[in-house]
Amino acid sequence: MICWNPPPMxxxxxxxVSGFSIARQKAVSxxxxxxxxxxxxxSGFRVHHLVGTVALAEAxxxxxxxxxxSEMGSRYVIAESDSRLVINNINSKEDDYSETRPLTWDVKASTRNFSECRFQFVAREGSSVAHAMAEEGLPIRLFLG
Structure with missing residues (x-):
């Protein structure tokens, strides 16, 4: 069973986590x-308009x-997402020519206030708390329907 693992001391x-509606071009993160x-x-939620793909929603x-x-003043951060594509793009030393390029560049730039930040993929089951929050924070059935 995959479960959430705590960070180091x-x-x-x-x-x-993100939810995405192709028909409405909306995402919730x-x-x-x-x-x-x-x-x-x-914890927090945001709704985003004019989002065209799942990868963009995850980024x-x-x-x-x-x-x-960063706003909370965190110094040592492990950031997890269930989007292997986005995590790989952020961790790559190669140039990113994907549609998420502007966002992954902004993600990297946003880590400058941290002493250290790691990005890692986690299966959806390993982030069940974030998914439960998304379901409670915004009626996904109404959003995606």
Missing amino acids: GWVKLNV GSIIKNEEGNILG IALLHGVQFA
Whole structure:
């Protein structure tokens, strides 16, 4: 069973999630920040208009999550997303020519206030708290319907 794993002592873990509607070109992103004891330090949601793909929705969710962690004053951050594509683009040393390029560049730039930030892929089941928050924070059935 895949479950949430705490960050190392002194670090926080940021989990992000997004929901996306092709028909409405809307996305919702949610983020949750927890410490090594599993205590929630902050969470938030945003609705985004004119989003055309799932990859863009995930990149937007990660950007807003990283900005949120920075605003909270976090110094050591592990950012997790269930989008392998977006995480790979951010971690790549090669030039990113994907549609998410402007967003992944902004994500990297937003980490300058951190002492250290790691980006990693986590299966959807490993971020169940963020997904549950998204379902509670915005009626996904109405949003995506």
